[in-house]
Amino acid sequence: MLSKNYPLPKYYQLKELLREKIAAGEWKPGDMIPSERELSEQYNISRMTARQALRELATEGLLRREQGRGTFVAEPKIEHGLTRLTGFTEDMQKRGMEPGAQVVRLELVRAPFLALQALQAAPEAKVVLLERLRLAGGEPIAVETCYLHFNGVEKLLNEDFENHSLYQILSEKYQISPTRAEQKIGADLCSRREQELLNIEEGAPVLRNKRITFDQWGQPFEYTESAYRADRYVFQAELTAF
Amino acid sequence: MLSKNYPLPKYYQLKELLREKIAAGEWKPGDMIPSERELSEQYNISRMTARQALRELATEGLLRREQGRGTFVAEPKIEHGLTRLTGFTEDMQKRGMEPGAQVVRLELVRAPFLALQALQAAPEAKVVLLERLRLAGGEPIAVETCYLHFNGVEKLLNEDFENHSLYQILSEKYQISPTRAEQKIGADLCSRREQELLNIEEGAPVLRNKRITFDQWGQPFEYTESAYRADRYVFQAELTAF
DNA sequence: GAGGTTCGGTGGTCTATACCAGTATAGCGA
């Protein structure tokens, strides 16, 4: 039963509830889930409220709705990636460099607006902030600021992020597989903080990368902002027509 | 006044109406548009119906909503999808911007080393150099320097590259279809020349893109170096695991 | 002038209800 006094809106609670059922495997891709009217009766909410939860989950790609037939768990998208999703560690290894990391900050915080939005998290949600200076061959290459959000995320505070890759920890200990990511790549001048961490000159250019990473169920669990030394790093991409 | 008998739903008609106002320039980016209550009264529909229109336009990115403040026309973001091979013209059109070009240089030259290598051309080969200032909505966005190399390339010297897309000309008149591309994206400070062409400040950052484009037979025919204004242009990429 | 408080307006949530539009099926009739 969803409670009105609970600080989170009802439709949001229902979304979480449905998400969990899918994540837990109770409902599998292709399964039909209860109708709007069933859900509204079962959880004692109005149909319009149930609709909002279903609508949002559908636009997020987790559900598929068909008029006259019902609402179904969406099949996970199998896309042929032209570009491969990798973390910094694997990225550097592929380029033949020795990857490294220095943890600058690791704490539980309230997420800033952009991270909240990216992670589809409630405004008061606590997320783990992990800021690392990334090295290649012992030299600083990038500053990475990750915001992580999933059930039990606070356990991450005890992990060793200097000697283990974030993605490796997530997949081995938390059963989270980075599956898809959206990123935006732009250029900018370095901030004062970045200048010091990266040991570059004032006014030097950096490559900025904002990445939202999704797990095997299509849920965003990571929002990362990175700043790469422009003189030491380029993105490579292969494009195809159609 | 929106009509119920019209075959399209009311919220949809309102969406179209609002879209037109924005496209016509009646409302400009950053402008606050009428509130939900005003719209519902003005068009004689319920507030929930107006909300649906506004909600959908907001998720499409055309509007930005702020609780307690109002609904605003979103600032258009220029983003380049990294997985699909497009030219500047198509790229801008997809973002609802008016693309444009000013030809700065168009001549037959001996290619510089990097271009030669990329185009797999003989050292003494003549290539067409096409340098254009690329515009969006009348404002300079990028400087594009293309080196083109294929049989009969010199005929390109008589083409009109200010009013026609390069890729359009190549496919319609030369039967060359851009099929695959490899590109490297980095950040840098602008050169003196770029500073003047792009009308930006000295020491401003730019996004640099080096692209090798291959035709339908796998032959490289184009090597392009571009410099984008960092404050107006972002590359967008979708990555997938495996 | 600096600091609160009040108040009107905004979008956000939620209810209850009604009818429309597609889909599947069971059952009827030729």
Add this chain to the structure above:
DNA sequence: TCGCTATACTGGTATAGACCACCGAACCTC
């Protein structure tokens, strides 16, 4: 057997009204 139709579902559209959370400005107090 085939085809129709009635029916009972599904999601989609639309209404009217209520209250909440948030923002900003105007005002009031010290």
